[in-house]
Amino acid sequence: MSESIAFYALTVSGFELAGQLAAELGGTVYVLRRHAGETGAHPFDSLPELVTETFSRHPAHVFVAAAGIVVRCIAPHLRDKAHDPAVVCLDQDGRFAVSLLSGHLGGANDLARRCAGVTGGRPVITTATDCAGVPSLDVLAAECDMAIGNRDRVKVVNGALLDHRKVQVYDPGNRLGLAGDGQFVTVAGADGWRTGEPGVWVSVYDDCPDADALWLFPKELMIGVGCRLGVEVDEILSHVRTVFDEYGLSMDAVGGMGTVEAKREEAGLLEAAEVLGVKPTFYSTEQLETVSVPNPSGAVFARMGVSSVCEAAALLLSEGGELLVEKVKTPTVTLAVARRK
Known part of the structure; x- marks a missing residue:
């Protein structure tokens, strides 16, 4: 991701901060034309028009700008959490790095932490599982190189964890590393599976007995x-x-x-x-x-x-x-x- 991050600045101080971030994290800097000078940054005249061109080109976007401006610029281009890129918003002084879009799958939460590490500011993370300190299954699946067969069930399992409900897991080989975690109950197979209760089924086979479970497929x-x-x-x-x-x-x-x-x-x-x-x-x-x-x-x-x-x-x-x-x-x-x- 690092070489593909887009950094945007609208002011002189924002340009300095964007340059600092790009130097540390790698990426491309876009700056309002009147502040570009001979710095090598890419000048632009209209941020909404620029974002129309760049939004799908870069997997991650960091704006040194007011959150309201950023929201209005990216809103026409949003699809869903499986496709939207990471978006982080910082204030002019770098005091706060806000994970605005695609915190989990897109990596905006991690990117906000990295930006805050550069500026000495604070990452602002609002995704519920992060705030509650419970694992998010979509993030865990990505970390373990697993495909999600029915993404709509992620919110069901994550919601159960947030409600402090036990989640059953069929995961021979313990690929997710959840064995022994008190929030999960290990199930040996279909015989012990409780249909209708939140659960995660990990397999390379299409063998899950429950259409409402979260299906995870290790790419093995x-x-x-x-x-x-x-x-x-x-x-x-x-x-x-x-x-x-x-x-x-x-x-x-x-x-x-x-x-x-x-x-x-x-x-x-x-x-x-x-x-x-x-x-x-x-x-x-x-x-x-x-x-x-x-x-x-x-x-x-x-x-x-x-x-x-x-x-x-x-x-x-x-x-x-x-x-x-x-x-x-x-x-x-x-x-x-x-x-x-």
């Missing part, structure tokens, strides 16, 4: 993919979805995609990775050949110079994990799934 599933030249993205994604449905796995739990180096320019594969929200990893044939796989192929070796692409790539990405799905193929795509250790 590494997919290895092989494909024919010129295969379309829809063919790849259709095969992935079919296999995941057959094995009861959640697409939200996909954490990586691996394949052979020769596929680095394969458009359909690159598009599939983008849709899945992962960055593809490309392995040399020498790297793939070091992996022992259950289904080596002579035909693949003759064509690619390696006896396995999808199984070997999935296992390499899993860093010593377990192969959950051995090679499943169509005429154009092969797929294997491993779970990161």
